[in-house]
Amino acid sequence: MANYLVTNGHLLDSTGSPRQQGVSLFVKDDRIANIGPDQEVRDAAGAAGPHEVIDAAGMTVMPGIIDCHVHPSYGDVLSVEAMDLYAGVEFRTLRAALACRKVMRAGVTSICAPGGTWNINVGLRDAINCGMIEGPRISAGGRYITTYNAIGSPWPTWMEHPKSSFSVLCNTRDEMITEVRREVKDGVDVIKVAGDGDVLTHGGGWQGSLSPDDLRAISETTHRLDKRCTIHARSGRVAAEAAAAGFDWVIHASFMTDDDLDVIVKHGTPINPTLSLMANTIDWGPDLGVPPHIIDHYKQELEAASIGLTKAHKAGIMMMAGTDSGQGSVPYGEWHAREMEHLMTYLGMTSMEAIQAGTCNAAFALGMQDKVGTLEEGKYADILIVNGDPLADITVLQDKSRLNVIMKGGEIIDTATPLPERSEYAWEKPMLYWEDPRMPTQEFVRDHAASKPAWMTGNLEAAE
Numbered sequence: 266m267a268n269y270l271v272t273n274g275h276l277l278d279s280t281g282s283p284r285q286q287g288v289s290l291f292v293k294d295d296r297i298a299n300i301g302p303d304q305e306v307r308d309a310a311g312a313a314g315p316h317e318v319i320d321a322a323g324m325t326v327m328p329g330i331i332d333c334h335v336h337p338s339y340g341d342v343l344s345v346e347a348m349d350l351y352a353g354v355e356f357r358t359l360r361a362a363l364a365c366r367k368v369m370r371a372g373v374t375s376i377c378a379p380g381g382t383w384n385i386n387v388g389l390r391d392a393i394n395c396g397m398i399e400g401p402r403i404s405a406g407g408r409y410i411t412t413y414n415a416i417g418s419p420w421p422t423w424m425e426h427p428k429s430s431f432s433v434l435c436n437t438r439d440e441m442i443t444e445v446r447r448e449v450k451d452g453v454d455v456i457k458v459a460g461d462g463d464v465l466t467h468g469g470g471w472q473g474s475l476s477p478d479d480l481r482a483i484s485e486t487t488h489r490l491d492k493r494c495t496i497h498a499r500s501g502r503v504a505a506e507a508a509a510a511g512f513d514w515v516i517h518a519s520f521m522t523d524d525d526l527d528v529i530v531k532h533g534t535p536i537n538p539t540l541s542l543m544a545n546t547i548d549w550g551p552d553l554g555v556p557p558h559i560i561d562h563y564k565q566e567l568e569a570a571s572i573g574l575t576k577a578h579k580a581g582i583m584m585m586a587g588t589d590s591g592q593g594s595v596p597y598g599e600w601h602a603r604e605m606e607h608l609m610t611y612l613g614m615t616s617m618e619a620i621q622a623g624t625c626n627a628a629f630a631l632g633m634q635d636k637v638g639t640l641e642e643g644k645y646a647d648i649l650i651v652n653g654d655p656l657a658d659i660t661v662l663q664d665k666s667r668l669n670v671i672m673k674g675g676e677i678i679d680t681a682t683p684l685p686e687r688s689e690y691a692w693e694k695p696m697l698y699w700e701d702p703r704m705p706t707q708e709f710v711r712d713h714a715a716s717k718p719a720w721m722t723g724n725l726e727a728a729e
């Protein structure tokens with residue numbers, strides 16, 4: 266494999282240092298071997314032998330994006346039925362491999378997949394690590410642990426919980442512990458728990474599906490087996506109880522009281538807000554026929570999340586960017602970088618804070634903060650070379666035409682060969698929640714949506 270000297274660019278290393286000029290970087294094999302003043306790095310590269318030179322003049326050299334909330338096995342679904350039932354495991358796995366390529370072409374070099382159907386995330390992770398298929402680094406979750414009274418159980422009690430579901434029904438503590446053990450044996454990195462509800466499954470309620478003792482049992486078993494655990498918790502109470510039980514991070518925490526926040530701050534538990542799913546549904550749901558009650562719910566939730574999570578950010582809680590990609594409102598490879606813009610809009614982050622949320626902070630969810638997420642000597646060469654300055658305008662990261670080089674582990678990703686468009690898949694049934702089978706891809710938004718991001722309307726060019 267080739268070695269690379271990256272020179273002439275502006276280095277944005279994501280450690281919090283300002284963007285620097287005159288700093289070069291040498292990639293040897295899969296790692297960053299040298300970063301420093303241009304001549305010093307040129308000398309080091311020269312001493313190391315033959316290498317290719319990447320001239321990054323006028324561009325920003327930064328770490329690959331990390332999205333800590335992607336579900337490769339879902340398939341850009343528009344209903345819970347499509348998520349749980351309609352595609353067999355064989356088709357799903359192949360579709361998920363394509364999803365991984367789409368994600369990486371958006372500049373995302375690592376993901377955490379907190380939950381999925383079957384054991385597909387583990388298979389993808391291993392196939393990618395073996396070089397069999399192309400995709401980001403994956404921290405793999407298995408099926409959610411759920412009770413009847415949480416997001417993982419959308420089905421009525423009079424039918425058997427489908428084995429193809431993204432969740433496993435565990436109504437007793439013994440079942441929960443057994444499931445943790447099973448998933449760890451089957452190779453997961455992350456245990457995902459369904460802590461409460463969601464508007465899509467039952468109107469947003471069902472707080473506190475698990476007792477603090479249940480949560481502690483899951484957390485203790487997971488950590489005893491040297492894995493990590495996280496939880497879907499839209500309610501602040503559930504998020505706080507999970508934090509107190511030792512969960513490694515919480516997802517959503519949209520409706521937090523000050524008391525909930527105090528508990529989370531006391532335990533220093535990171536949060537993945539996942540604003541993209543709400544924001545996309547609010548922004549483009551009307552153009553796609555999403556029922557108004559779902560849009561209204563997300564408006565209320567985003568408002569509450571904005572207040573509570575802004576306080577959490579100010580209190581020093583680490584925020585990790587993640588999108589829930591794989592849900593139809595957040596299709597693969599389209600909106601990963603937009604989460605950083607949302608963190609600025611709704612949580613008042615600076616662009617530097619938002620970029621760190623989408624790089625080094627999100628690396629925490631993979632347990633890889635020492636290996637990815639910043640550009641530092643010894644770390645994996647997961648690098649973006651971006652035409653523009655994301656510190657001045659975070660939206661440049663959403664425009665794939667500006668991602669000049671996407672490098673993962675020292676290898677440049679092919680972004681030229683076209684990937685197949687999403688079509689209606691053979692297994693799909695008529696839409697249940699949405700009337701329109703189209704996805705809010707960037708192309709859809711460009712052509713149809715009423716409100717478009719600034720960079721799509723050409724304001725960005727004018728601003729430069």
Ligand SMILES: [Zn+2]
Pocket residue numbers: 334336589
């Ligand atoms: Zn999710």
